[in-house]
Amino acid sequence: MAFPPYVGVGGKITHYTFIIFCGFVFIFLIAPILVIIPLSFNSEPYFTFTEGMISLEPEAYSTRWYADIAKNPQWAFSAANSIIVAICSTFLATLLGTLAALGLSQSHMPYKSAVMGVLISPMIVPLIISAAGMFFFYSNIGLAQTLPGLILAHAVLGTPFVVITVTATLTGFDHSLTRASQSLGADSRKTFFKIQMPLILPGVISGALFAFITSFDEVVIVFFLAGFEQRTIPRQMWAGIREQISPTILAVATILVVVSILLLATVELLRRRSERLRGISPS
Template sequence: MAAPSYATKPQVVGHYGLRIFVALVCVFLVAPIFAIIPLSFSSGTFLSYPMPGFSFRWYEEVLAPRPWMFTLRNSLFVAIGATIFSTTLGTLAALAMARKNLRSLPVINAFLLAPMIVPLIITAVGLYFFFAQLGLTNSFTGLIIAHTALCLPFVLVTVAATLEGFDGTLVRAAQSLGAPPLTVFRRVILPIISPGVASGALFAFAISFDEVVVAVFLAGPTQRTLPKQMFSGLRENIDPSILAMATLLVVMATGLMIVAGLLKRRSERMRGLSG
């Protein structure tokens, strides 16, 4: 970390200046995520330091069936459903994209990525009116369909990135040895892209699990999701049980990040990109 010995004075200042600045930005990035964790163990009802005492009372509240565990179950159900559908659709599209044999590829690609770019409020309001006519508002079906559309581009991008370095000769080798297309897919393509598919699925899960805007418009009382519950809690009055839930979500995020990192490393090894 030290500046090289031959550096001139301004260079030394620059060297440490850059590192101090980056350190401060890192504090800005990470501190807010951890600052709330101690408060979730407060025995008081106010969200401020110093805390009156230590307690698990807010965690007990989070583990109560209503509202938290009920909304958590709904969110898991919707997120798992949306993950399955969006991963299937997105992986197929990524396979087609990797073939690079269509002239309309840029148009199709731009269209498939649109749910990532179009503001959530527009998607939410559009689906709200559309599903109202089909009787799909206030239903899990509607919510899963909506989240599938939102997650699809993220799966596509992630799986397509894995296929970027895919060695086409492997497929041709399998074909020349007489493997039918499905066998080629199952025995050659799938093992290589599976870490990518898994990271795509992880991504989709995180997106759906955290999605608020569409849920606010489409979910009724029975489908109330965790983010919707948190949103209305933050709007009306924050009590430390939200922070206890938030702490659990930070733990989950850390887990997701670690798994995503491992998958990425595995995918790179499978494709021979690194030792």
């Protein structure tokens, strides 16, 4: 790296220390996620690299833990539950959240900051308190230990993310676009679907993905609200970690990491597209 001529030896040392420190932080962030990927292909039931793995012997690697997942019907069952709950709660959260964001971003909205405070609160209140409250509430109305109860509970947790992302795409929304559309003869429905919707769609989708991952990854509410029949993947993993941790958990974890990489990539692409559409230079 080229330094300006006025930088002395001390400056250079500081700079390299800084770079090395940052490197360590990045390793700290990413290593725990990456390390489980090779370990999940361990042919021995250990949680560490065997000598065979380090010298890259093919026998030291196997996909037996993945075969284990396929063999155990419990995993398929909880995956189905997880996906059903996540999709339904995402749909609900996205619908309600987007409508609310449309209202909140209008300058006429009364009590805006108080309402916003209430709507964001599910993200802030400690999960254990939300879970305890919902446990009594859903027990009283007879929805505890049912999938609909779990879906409603997860939908509430997901809405703040949708509200935040959609409100963010709506700030800086050029309202002259809607006026232009209306002056050219489009009715308000057409204006919404042809002008506003395409512009806020990236925000809606990334909010939906946030809501999806929130539900898909949630375990505390499931812990309180779900019975054995409603077990989800995180609940199953929790039991695995608590009772006896087997490398099958690492295989499941690896699959989840791949899913999160895909989700992240989608959100990043959407964000850049949205910024391009709105004429903001990518950041």
